[in-house]
Structures are given as C-alpha cells and as structure tokens.
Amino acid sequence: MGKLVCASLVIAAIAALLGERIVNLRKRALASRELLQNHLPNCVALKNLDSGSEDITILGDGLAFISTGLKNPGRPASEGPGKIFSLDLQDPRMKPVELRMPRNFDLDSFNPHGISAYTDPTDDTIYLFVVNHPQHKSQVEVFQFVEDNNLLMHVKTIKHEQLYSVNDIVAVGVDSFYATNDHYFSHDILKSYVEPVLGLSWSNVVYYSPTDVKVVSEGYYFANGINISPDKGHIYVADLFGHNVHVLERQEDNSLVSLKSVALGSLCDNIEVDLETGDLWLGCHPNGWTFFLFDPNDPPGSEVIRVQKIHSDQPVVTQVYEDDGGVLMGSSVAAAYGGKLLIGTVFHKALVCDLE
Numbered sequence: 001m002g003k004l005v006c007a008s009l010v011i012a013a014i015a016a017l018l019g020e021r022i023v024n025l026r027k028r029a030l031a032s033r034e035l036l037q038n039h040l041p042n043c044v045a046l047k048n049l050d051s052g053s054e055d056i057t058i059l060g061d062g063l064a065f066i067s068t069g070l071k072n073p074g075r076p077a078s079e080g081p082g083k084i085f086s087l088d089l090q091d092p093r094m095k096p097v098e099l100r101m102p103r104n105f106d107l108d109s110f111n112p113h114g115i116s117a118y119t120d121p122t123d124d125t126i127y128l129f130v131v132n133h134p135q136h137k138s139q140v141e142v143f144q145f146v147e148d149n150n151l152l153m154h155v156k157t158i159k160h161e162q163l164y165s166v167n168d169i170v171a172v173g174v175d176s177f178y179a180t181n182d183h184y185f186s187h188d189i190l191k192s193y194v195e196p197v198l199g200l201s202w203s204n205v206v207y208y209s210p211t212d213v214k215v216v217s218e219g220y221y222f223a224n225g226i227n228i229s230p231d232k233g234h235i236y237v238a239d240l241f242g243h244n245v246h247v248l249e250r251q252e253d254n255s256l257v258s259l260k261s262v263a264l265g266s267l268c269d270n271i272e273v274d275l276e277t278g279d280l281w282l283g284c285h286p287n288g289w290t291f292f293l294f295d296p297n298d299p300p301g302s303e304v305i306r307v308q309k310i311h312s313d314q315p316v317v318t319q320v321y322e323d324d325g326g327v328l329m330g331s332s333v334a335a336a337y338g339g340k341l342l343i344g345t346v347f348h349k350a351l352v353c354d355l356e
C-alpha cells in the first residue's frame with residue numbers, strides 16, 4: 001500500500017475517531033507522573049555541552065563520543081550547526097573536546113542525532129556512524145576517527161528510501177548497520193501530528209548493507225534507541241511510546257527474530273550497553289506531556305534506567321537517577337564507565353555523576 005493511500009486512510013480515520021478515546025489513549029502513551037528526586041553523588045555539568053547531547057557512546061577504553069546540537073522543532077536549540085565531542089573518561093579532568101570536522105563535508109547543515117562507533121577488527125580503525133538530518137531529511141554519515149588529531153574524516157554519506165525517519169543506529173560492520181525509523185510518515189504534518197495522535201504502531205527497524213537493505217522488525221509505536229549485546233548476537237530496541245525495550249536475536253542473514261519485550265515504565269530514548277556486564281543503560285522521559293509540550297515554566301524531567309540480566313526470566317529494572325527538571329531536562333541517553341555515569345539530554349546540559 002502506497003504511503004499516499006495510507007495517508008488518506010489515516011486522515012479519514014482521524015475524522016471518524018477524534019474524540020475522548022484518542023485523547024485518553026495518547027495520555028496513557030505520554031504517561032505523566034509525579035517525579036521524585038533520586039539523585040547521584042557528585043554530579044557536575046560537562047563543559048561546552050549546554051545545547052543538547054542527544055546520544056553518547058563509549059568505547060572499551062573509556063573514550064566517549066557525544067552528539068550535540070540536534071535541532072528539534074518546538075524545543076530550544078543552539079544557533080550554529082551540530083558538533084561531535086569526545087571525552088576521555090580515564091582523564092579525571094572530564095573535559096569534552098570538540099572534534100575537528102573534515103573540509104569536504106557540509107558542516108552548515110550538520111544536524112546530528114543518534115550515533116554508533118564501530119572498531120574494525122582487522123586494523124582497529126574506529127568508525128563513527130552519525131544519523132544526520134540536513135533540511136529535515138535523514139541520512140547516515142560514516143566518519144573515520146583520527147585520535148591523534150582529534151579529527152573526523154568523512155568516509156561516505158548513506159541515503160536510502162528505507163532510511164526515511166532515522167533516529168538511532170548500531171553499526172555492525174564498516175558499512176553495515178541496523179537503524180530505527182521512529183515514524184512511518186516522512187511528511188512533517190503527518191509525522192508530527194497525525195501519527196502521534198492516532199498512536200499507530202508502524203515504526204520499524206531496517207538493516208542496511210551496500211548489497212542488502214530490508215525491514216527486519218516492525219510494529220513499534222516509536223522505535224527510538226537501538227544497540228547490540230557485547231557478543232553481537234542480540235539487538236535491543238527502545239519503543240518510546242511502548243514504554244519498553246525489545247530483545248531480538250540476530251540471524252545469519254542479519255534478519256531479526258523477536259524474543260520478548262521488557263517493561264520500563266518510562267518513555268525511553270537511547271540505549272547504551274556496558275561492554276563488560278551487558279547491562280543496558282537508558283535515558284528516559286518520565287513525563288512525556290511536559291517533554292512534547294515544552295514549557296520552561298513546567299520543565300520536563302529526566303530519568304535513567306538500568307536493565308540487568310535482560311536475557312534471564314527475571315530482568316532487573318532499576319531507576320538509577322530521577323530529576324523533576326530543576327537540574328536536568330529531557331534526558332535522552334545514559335552511559336556508564338569506571339564508576340562514572342554520563343547523562344545526556346535532547347536540548348539541555350549533560351552531567352557526569354559518580355555511580356556510588
């Protein structure tokens with residue numbers, strides 16, 4: 001069925017269904033609850049990261065990459081283009097360093113969103129995959145990280161009709177990855193109003209390689225963060241409006257088999273996986289109404305959730321951090337390393353805290 005036909009059917013359905021039922025449905029999906037403060041010790045704001053740090057990923061040696069400056073309609077945004085920072089978590093100064101960008105790259109329209117790092121096992125080259133939204137479009141930029149010069153070299157831009165509303169990616173090779181499309185429609189009005197109001201579960205996960213592009217999982221309300229288990233055998237997908245995280249098993253042909261979902265009780269955004277323990281760390285939006293209807297006088301809160309033993313019969317879901325928005329608004333990612341926790345946000349500052 002073409003998207004135009006779908007759009008017409010959806011608009012007809014809205015006219016028929018608009019009413020209390022939908023409003024109640026959406027209120028449930030955007031579950032707002034009273035926020036209790038559950039802070040961690042020694043939290044400090046990271047320098048130069050005041051305009052969002054939507055996604056963070058940490059390499060095995062403690063070097064973090066941070067995507068900043070995502071332009072998000074309806075919410076505060078930085079003036080200039082987006083940037084990528086690195087942060088060495090083994091250095092007690094905790095000082096983010098802005099990475100130099102290549103000259104052969106359109107920096108003015110750089111609007112970075114989800115990121116994923118991939119280390120090539122054949123030569124230890126580090127690649128950084130970045131979801132980019134120039135002019136509201138979706139594409140994936142592949143960079144090579146040159147650590148000695150704090151430089152990103154642009155390798156390629158990947159565009160594909162199946163990559164139409166990309167939120168996050170997880171790289172599985174030098175030019176292959178899984179990506180979430182957080183909406184079904186790419187048209188701004190259908191995507192921003194029609195789809196959320198109706199609560200359609202038409203969002204999906206796509207596998208991309210130069211020779212094979214396919215939808216490998218679907219039926220999400222809003223597929224957001226995606227990541228992979230340390231043994232590379234399982235994929236995790238956070239469904240923002242489903243209030244859960246899905247566990248999927250990778251097959252030899254890179255298709256995915258859904259195993260289960262784990263309830264989180266919050267609107268979770270990005271997922272980072274601890275490479276040693278396999279624990280999932282999620283940055284979440286505990287009160288979706290205040291996040292989506294951003295009002296500085298009634299700020300959105302922040303919440304970090306950790307999931308341990310996710311493959312067991314009884315995964316352990318723990319709220320590690322919660323704030324009512326007085327300290328930190330709109331947390332979208334959390335990543336742990338060496339007893340420290342980084343918490344990033346969609347448009348606000350980023351914190352580093354001690355875990356104990």
Ligand SMILES: [Ca+2]
Pocket residue numbers: 055056057114115116168169225226270271
């Ligand atoms: Ca990510």
Ligand SMILES: [Ca+2]
Pocket residue numbers: 114167168224225269270332
């Ligand atoms: Ca995200």
